Amino acid sequence: xxxxxxxxxxxxxxxxxxxxxxxxxxxxxxxxxxxMRLSTNAIPNxxxxxxxxCLPTSALIQPLADIGKPVPVVNFGAAGxxxxxxxxTYVNPYVQFTDGGRRWKCNVCGTFNEVPVEYFCTTDNTGxxxxxxxxxxxxxxxxxxxxxxxxxxxxxMPPTFIFAFDVSxxxxxxxxxxxALDAVKSCLDSLPGAERTQVGIxxxxxxxxxxxMRADQSSPQILVIPDATHPYLPQPDDLLVxxxxxxxxIDAALDVISKAYGKTQDVEGNISGAIQAAYLVMQHVGxxxxxxxxxxxxxxxxxxxxxxxxxxxxxxxxxxxRKAEDPFFKRFGGECxxxxxxxxxxxxxxxxxDVASLSVYSSVTGGQFYFYPAFxxxxxxxxxxxxxxxxxxxxxxxEAVMRVRMGKGLKCTNFHGHFMIRSNDLMALPTxxxxxxxxxxxxxxxxxxxxxxxYMQCALLYTTSQGERRIRVHTMAIPVVxxxxxxxxxxxxxxxxxxxxxxxxxxxxxxxxxDTVHIINKKVIDILKEYRQLYSTHLHPHNKLILPETMKMLxxxxxxxxxxxxxxxxxxVTTDERSNIIFQVLSMPFDNMMKFFYPRMYxxxxxxxIVIDKDTGAVTLPASLPLTLNSIKETGIYLLDNGMTCYLWxxxxxxxxxxxxxxxLQNPTPQxxxxxxxxxxxxxxxxxxxxxxxxxxxxxNMYHQQCYVVRQGDPAEAMLLPWLVEDKFQTLYSYTNYxxxxxxxxxxx
Numbered sequence: 084x085x086x087x088x089x090x091x092x093x094x095x096x097x098x099x100x101x102x103x104x105x106x107x108x109x110x111x112x113x114x115x116x117x118x119m120r121l122s123t124n125a126i127p128n129x130x131x132x133x134x135x136x137c138l139p140t141s142a143l144i145q146p147l148a149d150i151g152k153p154v155p156v157v158n159f160g161a162a163g164x165x166x167x168x169x170x171x172t173y174v175n176p177y178v179q180f181t182d183g184g185r186r187w188k189c190n191v192c193g194t195f196n197e198v199p200v201e202y203f204c205t206t207d208n209t210g211x212x213x214x215x216x217x218x219x220x221x222x223x224x225x226x227x228x229x230x231x232x233x234x235x236x237x238x239x240m241p242p243t244f245i246f247a248f249d250v251s252x253x254x255x256x257x258x259x260x261x262x263a264l265d266a267v268k269s270c271l272d273s274l275p276g277a278e279r280t281q282v283g284i285x286x287x288x289x290x291x292x293x294x295x296m297r298a299d300q301s302s303p304q305i306l307v308i309p310d311a312t313h314p315y316l317p318q319p320d321d322l323l324v325x326x327x328x329x330x331x332x333i334d335a336a337l338d339v340i341s342k343a344y345g346k347t348q349d350v351e352g353n354i355s356g357a358i359q360a361a362y363l364v365m366q367h368v369g370x371x372x373x374x375x376x377x378x379x380x381x382x383x384x385x386x387x388x389x390x391x392x393x394x395x396x397x398x399x400x401x402x403x404x405r406k407a408e409d410p411f412f413k414r415f416g417g418e419c420x421x422x423x424x425x426x427x428x429x430x431x432x433x434x435x436x437d438v439a440s441l442s443v444y445s446s447v448t449g450g451q452f453y454f455y456p457a458f459x460x461x462x463x464x465x466x467x468x469x470x471x472x473x474x475x476x477x478x479x480x481x482e483a484v485m486r487v488r489m490g491k492g493l494k495c496t497n498f499h500g501h502f503m504i505r506s507n508d509l510m511a512l513p514t515x516x517x518x519x520x521x522x523x524x525x526x527x528x529x530x531x532x533x534x535x536x537x538y539m540q541c542a543l544l545y546t547t548s549q550g551e552r553r554i555r556v557h558t559m560a561i562p563v564v565x566x567x568x569x570x571x572x573x574x575x576x577x578x579x580x581x582x583x584x585x586x587x588x589x590x591x592x593x594x595x596x597x598d599t600v601h602i603i604n605k606k607v608i609d610i611l612k613e614y615r616q617l618y619s620t621h622l623h624p625h626n627k628l629i630l631p632e633t634m635k636m637l638x639x640x641x642x643x644x645x646x647x648x649x650x651x652x653x654x655x656v657t658t659d660e661r662s663n664i665i666f667q668v669l670s671m672p673f674d675n676m677m678k679f680f681y682p683r684m685y686x687x688x689x690x691x692x693i694v695i696d697k698d699t700g701a702v703t704l705p706a707s708l709p710l711t712l713n714s715i716k717e718t719g720i721y722l723l724d725n726g727m728t729c730y731l732w733x734x735x736x737x738x739x740x741x742x743x744x745x746x747x748l749q750n751p752t753p754q755x756x757x758x759x760x761x762x763x764x765x766x767x768x769x770x771x772x773x774x775x776x777x778x779x780x781x782x783x784n785m786y787h788q789q790c791y792v793v794r795q796g797d798p799a800e801a802m803l804l805p806w807l808v809e810d811k812f813q814t815l816y817s818y819t820n821y822x823x824x825x826x827x828x829x830x831x832x
Contacts, residue, residue, distance in 0.1 A: 119145075136567060146557065181195070246285070259460070352380060501669060
């Protein structure tokens with residue numbers, strides 16, 4: 084018998100703490116887990132042991148993650164940045180000082196280095212520098228160095244933005260253009276960079292239009308390129324202008340765009356032509372291009388074709404639905420990366436498009452792809468505006484490169500995320516921000532790792548929006564173990580689940596969903612079978628599933644992946660939606676991934692459990708519940724948040740007074756109930772607490788979650804039911820059934 088309430092799951096009043104790797108004591112001098120998190124907090128000491136450990140040995144990296152406090156900034160001044168002369172590791176808390184402080188030993192490669200006179204300090208009788216408390220680089224796992232001129236191939240670039248608006252008929256009819264113009268205009272005063280910021284504007288349909296916004300003109304000048312498939316620069320200068328100097332012209336140009344295309348009948352929106360045009364404008368400086376796309380381009384290089392083809396599933400053609408067939412997207416995206424140009428795309432198609440191809444522009448340039456299927460401004464406008472605002476106002480690093488170094492005998496073998504690789508191991512990121520994560524696989528240079536402790540160091544060289552060249556360095560110490568039992572003790576099942584999901588997102592671009600699901604299940608079965616074999620059979624009954632304490636979440640996360648839009652069946656999710664999820668998962672931060680695969684469901688009918696601090700306004704939410712229908716009562720109201728969308732489920736037996744308090748509905752018709760929207764708080768405690776709960780789950784999120792109101796028994800309830808991942812849904816297993824499948828696999832393999 085399965086005791087369902089005792090099954091492991093990330094629920095309760097402090098879910099974030101539950102998802103932390105609490106079984107492993109992290110070295111106090113190592114970087115925060117939000118910056119770097121290992122799938123296993125120990126490294127197998129040999130290739131042979133790594134084969135026995137059949138899970139990935141990888142690290143999740145989010146170099147600009149927000150940890151709630153600033154990273155210390157270090158200026159070495161005349162001494163220059165202190166690095167190992169052999170392996171180029173930056174000085175960190177794990178280096179050892181010798182000869183009374185005159186030399187230091189690199190913790191990564193073991194080389195002895197001379198200490199510059201300007202950096203010298205004596206050591207005590209244990210070899211510790213006497214100034215260690217005043218040296219953040221020697222007592223903190225994460226620091227930021229001010230980079231001297233030798234770290235610059237050119238002066239630091241100014242924050243540069245080009246806004247490219249689709250002005251074809253679909254963009255006008257859906258309200259995409261009006262919403263995007265309004266959002267951009269409202270953000271101009273908040274763009275980073277102050278007096279250094281540069282701005283350009285392009286509009287496009289089957290033609291491309293540049294805007295000359297020079298400050299000394301009476302009004303903006305529109306320059307039309309008649310063929311969007313072959314764009315060229317109509318004039319050499321003045322297509323990028325200083326934001327502060329030409330602010331009135333920029334506002335005027337946005338106003339012109341909002342009025343000039345209202346009667347257009349052109350249905351072509353050639354985004355590839357617009358990107359090539361922006362490339363010509365930005366090739367001397369780089370920067371960020373933001374495209375607002377509605378129509379499906381059908382002409383020239385980079386044209387798209389819808390890929391919805393159910394007949395291809397479970398055939399050798401299936402994976403082609405999820406990858407770009409035309410090499411132009413990756414080739415030209417690579418050219419944009421080379422000139423430090425990032426491409427963010429806000430894709431708002433009225434029907435099917437080709438997300439798999441279009442998102443390559445963003446993937447190769449380190450950009451972000453946003454997808455709003457069947458966009459309609461009244462329905463999706465708030466989400467589009469909120470996500471444009473976050474994109475434009477968050478901390479952003481420019482013209483960045485990143486490298487990860489490993490200790491002796493180890494190396495980074497594969498790099499996963501949205502960037503390009505140069506010279507084998509250098510990640511090129513035209514822009515980088517707190518919402519981007521990537522992961523690297525750790526491999527072996529030799530058959531054995533010769534030490535009991537190894538190290539990982541991630542170094543991100545970038546330009547701040549204020550024009551400073553900085554190097555953010557994260558360092559962590561990792562134990563090296565010789566026994567598979569120690570690996571089980573060090574496993575971080577949540578990080579492992581996140582990495583398996585990212586690997587699955589890559590895998591389904593080259594194979595079928597069915598094969599990918601089989602690979603995930605096999606990995607879970609193989610590792611748990613390995614654990615079972617560690618113990619003699621008399622220590623546990625034959626018919627009992629044995630889960631190591633550190634791996635209790637792994638089967639649940641594996642099941643959640645299979646029930647998500649990443650891997651579920653073709654009848655439940657469109658090809659475009661799946662391609663969008665592939666893109667998001669590959670760069671999604673750890674916290675968002677956990678919420679996406681196992682959402683949080685809060686009971687909000689008991690208002691006493693929603694606590695609002697009178698002084699700070701901070702909101703404390705109720706304990707989250709298991710994702711099963713058994714958690715839901717028809718007299719209750721529940722808020723389900725998956726990090727990308729949220730749902731407010733209202734039981735059929737709820738008091739009519741509740742609907743009046745929260746939605747202001749006195750005598751609601753069935754149509755009113757079908758179209759309920761979560762708006763601003765009304766002047767009563769019930770509304771204020773419910774809206775506060777919705778705003779709390781939206782706080783500090785890279786995605787703006789639309790909140791859908793779902794009445795029990797309404798057709799709209801079909802949107803929420805698939806997120807109750809512990810229940811059996813269509814042909815997929817329930818949580819208890821899946822554990823039975825895993826147990827059977829362990830016993831028969």
